[in-house]
Amino acid sequence: MIKVLVVDDQQLVRMGLRMLFDHAPDVEIVGEAGNGAEAVRLAGRSAPDVVLMDLRMPGTDGITATRLILAARPATRVVALTTFDDDEHLYGALAAGACGLLVKDTPPAEVLDAVRRAVAGESPFSRGALDRLVTQAVEARSASDGPAEAPLPNITPRERQVLGLLGVGLSNKEIADRLHMGVTTVKTHVASLMTKTGRDNRIRLAVLAVLAGVTAD
CATH class of the missing domain: 1.10.10.10 (Winged helix-like DNA-binding domain superfamily/Winged helix DNA-binding domain)
Incomplete structure (x- = not known):
């Protein structure tokens, strides 16, 4: 059984993810958190295999929470959840140790597949998140006059x-x-x-x- 901790400051998002995983026979929701500080506490108590981590939250944000969780539990797999106006946090999430990036409108079946892939040691990502990372990389190269x-x-x-x-x-x-x-x-x-x-x-x-x-x- 894959133990998942869901972290998002929007209750509706957490409810949607719980409904999705409640129908998956190999996934168990072991906790829900509405902010990063709560996520760190719950991760220490529930020992999740995968954390679905919202990046922008009040107080302790998702990047800081990811860093703290992985410092205490390096084997945990964190998959970041991002919105389309969240570009500045994408590389920060990877630097903090997130193994995957999903936009929040990812189809439910792909979210479930991403959790399973994360546990298997892979790095699941949405095409939208990849496109934005590529755009950032191209812009950074252009700004530094590096090769295109x-x-x-x-x-x-x-x-x-x-x-x-x-x-x-x-x-x-x-x-x-x-x-x-x-x-x-x-x-x-x-x-x-x-x-x-x-x-x-x-x-x-x-x-x-x-x-x-x-x-x-």
């Missing part, structure tokens, strides 16, 4: 295929099915890509794939 296209290190053709599929948000299993290889082999390629590129999670790899023009062939 991200340089790629010496990666193998197979790693390039995996990188392209990461760029459209496919899971390890979906990549394995697409490329006719085992899931363990995909994990090995992803780990190699992280080492070679210096990107520490799949979301940063996905941003790199888009910036470098690596397509999902």
